[in-house]
Amino acid sequence: MIKIRDLTRRGFLNIGAAAGASLLLPKSGLISPARAAAPLPAVAEEDAVIAWGYVGPTADEGWTYAHDLGRQAVAAAFPKAKTLFVENVPYSADASRIFRQFAAEGANMIIANSNYGDFIYDVAKRTPDVAFYECDGRNPLDNLGTYYVAHWYPSYIAGVAAGLMSKSGKLGYVASFPVPSVYSGTNAFLMGARTVKPDATLQAIVINSWFDPQAAAQAGTALIDNGADVLFGIMDEAAYLQVAEQRGAKAVMWNTDIRRYGPQAYISSIVVDFSAWYVEQVRRRIAGEWTPTEDILPIGKGVDRDAWGETVPAEAAAQADAIRDKIMGGWSPFEGEIKDAKGNVKVAAGHRMTEVELYNWDWSIEGVTGL
């Protein structure tokens, strides 16, 4: 299903193009083949300028913090190269100005850690000699690649542990917006929980922000008041973990290890690590090998579950880790038949959802409500 509101004219054309391309370029595995473009020329390390546009502050202890660790890894790996960053890049024409400014300062590679849609696309189009990467992007160009993490696997694994630890079978989810990252997170989490608690359900609350501790705290409280005893979400801060700690519930978090906010409540976190990937992309750019890629970093190489919290029973951890080993070995839990919330079969029996399908998941499975 394609959402009209996500569809720009170019997006529409891209669907056609993607349909055409998918006939020619079968997408195999996790990392899709480079697009047909000549690599950008090599640059000397001392002349290289790598710039990051961050959606949040580097001090957020979450998403942007994790990306900034990646930037620091690049700075350590290429000590002569210059790295720049701008925090709190808004989703507006200001974003274009910031990316243009980077290009004017001689950046060879510009990385945005969030989806900036047309605001990055237009700049990339006009500066073809600069390499661009857009996290969670969906409209690639000859010099604009996209990257994201296969967070649905650790979400599924955490879901198994959550299912084992939930008494009520009611799970809660603090959602930002009804976007694919949220759908794949809620669906995977509930599918994991249902392997051990078949009648588990998941209730989501949309707070219309990636970062609003006050709203997240209230949403977490409302979910617990409603009977949920394990919370999950996709927030750049720890507010609902603190609520869970106070109320004696459990929580699964995102981005980084933030167990100190609620050591009793902490189950695990979907931790992301872009360091190795960033270093590799910068190396390719400096060496003159860079062509854009559309990467989804697999589990174990950029995204994983965090070390289990102190209150997670050893059996639950072991059971979830067994699933993790299976997934690392190539097994996928996202195989048909999967029905949506209305009971329609969306994934036919025997069909294994591809990484691209998981990346673009935009419907709720049966049992998920509130999105």
Added chain:
Amino acid sequence: MDIIAGIIQTSILAGGVLALAALGEVLAERVGVVNLGVEGLMALGAVTGIATVVATPNPMLGFALAMVVGFFFGMVFAATTVYLRANQVLCGLALTLMGTGMAATIGRAYSGTPAPATFPPIAIPYLSDIPLLGRALFTQNILVYLIYIILPVALHWLMFRTKHGLDMRAVGENPAAADAAGIPVQAMRFWYVSAGAALAAGAGAYLTLAFVPSWSEGVVAGRGWIAVSLVIFAGYRPINAVAAALLFGLITSLGFVGQARNWPIPSPVLSMLPYLGTIAMIIVPVLAWQRMRRLMAAPAALGEPYFRDVR
């Protein structure tokens, strides 16, 4: 039953931020100064609160120091707007920009640290055992009692039951007449604006010491602006301001509860509730109770710097 108690408890907790900031704004606006710096003052108060409890785990001290910081910045703001007669709107916006920026810079060291000490909920004996409402109303932290009971009643008494309060209101309504009557207009404005700023910063400290309890950049998230608009709705009255803040907290938490309980209302509409509520709260009284208009009107000299020589 638990759901209702839960709703009331969270709306009281959430409304407290707005109530305290709105009380501060009532003080400033009653003497004729619009302070649009509330958002920045709250950010400064929030970061001061967390910085203090990290140094010494005493939430009371954190709250007090936040108010001192707010008072200081309030004095700077009041000096420029009252004595130098700079434009209040511009100075307020500048204060917001400066406050949020400074708080973000100072707070960098504290982000990612949960508050080591917070205001614990205090159960009032006997009252907290009342079924249904007992837990919601009488198991709150001490600031809640201060914000919802002590402060509004004290301020109401001060403004509407004392000679000093009459002078205060006169300064906001007609500074020239007040001046002629021998009321020190500028001193009055200066001290009340500063005191109001202290309360706004206290609201920020409430946020990091009782509500969220941790600092992260952007933690205030626009509540300062909502507090400013609540004051208008509350007709510049302290008790109304607290009631309006509580109503706002209630509507907000209803939105979350509605989603949690899966009411058949789309979530964007539920998230819109507080704002729809605010609009309704402003429109309905205007249409329905024409007589209220006078009572709820803004102080006549609000936003105007006072020049003695051009009266």
